[in-house]
Amino acid sequence: MTPPARTRSLGLRARSVWRWAILLLVGIYLLLPMVAMLDFSTRGAPGERSLESWQAIATSPGLIEAIVTSLQLAALSVLGVLVLLVPTMVWVHLQLPSLRRTLEVICLLPLTIPAIVLVVGIAPIYAQVTRFFGGSPLTLTFVYMVLVLPFAHRAIDASLRSVDIVTLSEASRTLGASWPRTLVGVIVPNIRVGIMSAAVISIALVLGEFTIASLLNFDTMQVVINLIGKRNAGVSVAVSLAALIFAFLLLIALPTSSGRRSASESEDS
Amino acid sequence: MAPYLGVVPFTVFVTLFLLWPTYIVVTGAFKDTNGEFSTEALGSVLTSANHLSAFQRSIQVSIITALAGSIFGALFAWAIGTGRSNGPLRRVALAGSGVFAQFGGVMLAFAFLATFGFNGMVTMFLSERFGESFLTDASWLYGMGGLAVVYTFFQIPLMLIVFLPAVENIRPQWREASDSLGGSTWEYWRHVAGPILFPSFIGAALLLFANAFSAYATAAALISQGSPIVPLQIRGALSSETTLGNQSLGSALAFGMVVVVAVVMTAYALLQRRVAKWSQ
Numbered sequence: 001m002t003p004p005a006r007t008r009s010l011g012l013r014a015r016s017v018w019r020w021a022i023l024l025l026v027g028i029y030l031l032l033p034m035v036a037m038l039d040f041s042t043r044g045a046p047g048e049r050s051l052e053s054w055q056a057i058a059t060s061p062g063l064i065e066a067i068v069t070s071l072q073l074a075a076l077s078v079l080g081v082l083v084l085l086v087p088t089m090v091w092v093h094l095q096l097p098s099l100r101r102t103l104e105v106i107c108l109l110p111l112t113i114p115a116i117v118l119v120v121g122i123a124p125i126y127a128q129v130t131r132f133f134g135g136s137p138l139t140l141t142f143v144y145m146v147l148v149l150p151f152a153h154r155a156i157d158a159s160l161r162s163v164d165i166v167t168l169s170e171a172s173r174t175l176g177a178s179w180p181r182t183l184v185g186v187i188v189p190n191i192r193v194g195i196m197s198a199a200v201i202s203i204a205l206v207l208g209e210f211t212i213a214s215l216l217n218f219d220t221m222q223v224v225i226n227l228i229g230k231r232n233a234g235v236s237v238a239v240s241l242a243a244l245i246f247a248f249l250l251l252i253a254l255p256t257s258s259g260r261r262s263a264s265e266s267e268d269s
Numbered sequence: 270m271a272p273y274l275g276v277v278p279f280t281v282f283v284t285l286f287l288l289w290p291t292y293i294v295v296t297g298a299f300k301d302t303n304g305e306f307s308t309e310a311l312g313s314v315l316t317s318a319n320h321l322s323a324f325q326r327s328i329q330v331s332i333i334t335a336l337a338g339s340i341f342g343a344l345f346a347w348a349i350g351t352g353r354s355n356g357p358l359r360r361v362a363l364a365g366s367g368v369f370a371q372f373g374g375v376m377l378a379f380a381f382l383a384t385f386g387f388n389g390m391v392t393m394f395l396s397e398r399f400g401e402s403f404l405t406d407a408s409w410l411y412g413m414g415g416l417a418v419v420y421t422f423f424q425i426p427l428m429l430i431v432f433l434p435a436v437e438n439i440r441p442q443w444r445e446a447s448d449s450l451g452g453s454t455w456e457y458w459r460h461v462a463g464p465i466l467f468p469s470f471i472g473a474a475l476l477l478f479a480n481a482f483s484a485y486a487t488a489a490a491l492i493s494q495g496s497p498i499v500p501l502q503i504r505g506a507l508s509s510e511t512t513l514g515n516q517s518l519g520s521a522l523a524f525g526m527v528v529v530v531a532v533v534m535t536a537y538a539l540l541q542r543r544v545a546k547w548s549q
Contacts, residue, residue: 114483121290208373
């Protein structure tokens with residue numbers, strides 16, 4: 001027996017009410033702290049608004065330097081991980097398909113090793129690194145490349161799967177292109193969506209990283225935000241809010257793999 | 270042989286900066302200060318009430334926030350996943366969740382200080398309206414209670430990211446089939462959607478547990494006194510220069526964390542195999 005149409009549309013309406021109630025509640029929970037940050041960072045004398053905290057960003061000792069350091073680190077880490085990972089992944093895809101699973105497991109390994117654990121093992125190694133490269137915070141690039149490995153791998157892998165790069169590279173090689181030219185001229189343009197999202201996620205991760213920088217005593221943006229916050233919380237809240245908004249804009253500009261089809265494609269593996 | 274040359278740079282890099290540090294942690298846990306084999310450091314962790322209760326608190330806060338995060342996050346994922354698959358709401362929710370879930374514990378700690386701290390927006394609003402009371406005592410934020418609230422704040426978005434693919438795999442046709450066969454909403458969830466989503470849900474909850482268990486930044490920025498959880502005790506072991514054998518104590522604590530995460534991630538991997546069945 002089919003239920004009457006009336007109960008079915010009632011069910012639909014109930015579902016819609018539930019849906020919006022959940023969205024509203026979770027939305028408020030997630031956005032309330034953001035509103036509070038705006039309020040907190042624009043407080044002046046009682047009852048007044050002031051941009052003092054925001055202006056203090058420029059004059060807080062070390063803050064601008066630390067932001068520049070973090071931006072440089074983000075750029076270097078992205079560049080490093082792409083130069084390391086893209087040729088390796090393409091190479092394995094084409095020449096050593098039996099190693100694909102191994103490569104994936106290694107790339108996902110950093111997800112299962114907490115940063116606080118990694119830092120215990122990497123501290124002795126960094127004693128050597130600083131001897132070779134000097135004590136610049138930019139040496140963090142190496143360990144940050146490890147941190148972003150899982151996310152970069154996943155994004156590039158999704159792109160590689162959606163293109164038939166075996167045929168593409170055979171065609172390119174048959175026409176006389178060298179292997180580097182095939183990689184840069186043929187394959188990279190075809191997986192640029194994956195490369196773009198790998199880059200964006202990596203930038204966001206590096207800009208937000210605190211654990212390793214702080215315990216290896218490097219002054220990155222997060223470390224200085226935390227330090228300043230002990231004395232002048234307003235400035236820290238202002239920088240945090242600006243950084244959160246910046247990361248949000250980065251992520252929303254990403255061409256997302258949307259829709260049902262790609263959702264099942266990018267299923268956790 | 271030649272094809273293997275192509276993976277040499279990657280192998281060297283990963284060995285230096287991922288495998289070697291992992292090796293240092295694992296072997297360091299079994300060494301004394303002179304580098305000799307010893308189970309002393311591990312033994313001292315296992316017999317110290319201070320360290321054991323840190324593990325207990327770490328596991329507790331991870332379970333609580335993984336539960337809260339996975340339940341509310343799953344509801345959130347359902348609400349987003351049943352909407353337009355290309356709509357702006359989904360886009361904004363995913364980008365925002367990416368920021369909250371993965372961007373930075375320090376900034377989220379400051380977000381909550383601005384909300385519920387002594388001079389936070391909500392605290393001040395409450396004290397203006399209702400005067401001083403237990404509601405305006407913000408000290409809870411700087412301890413385990415605050416940790417649980419901020420962790421939950423980033424667990425819910427992480428759940429959305431991890432769980433949304435599973436929700437979007439549910440075909441609307443299944444609901445229609447259940448409806449037209451006379452199934453009630455309860456029966457649909459009990460016999461169709463529930464059993465399909467359950468392994469993904471448990472898997473995601475395990476991931477959330479590991480996420481909270483590994484978190485350090487929020488606690489470092491928020492907690493002002495003592496080292497109630499394991500990551501903060503590792504910091505103590507690494508940064509203190511007074512007691513000997515800190516590197517091995519740090520390694521022993523880190524090794525303990527690795528064991529807990531390994532157990533959880535193994536369970537996750539096993540579940541993931543079952544999930545794969547449904548995601549074809």
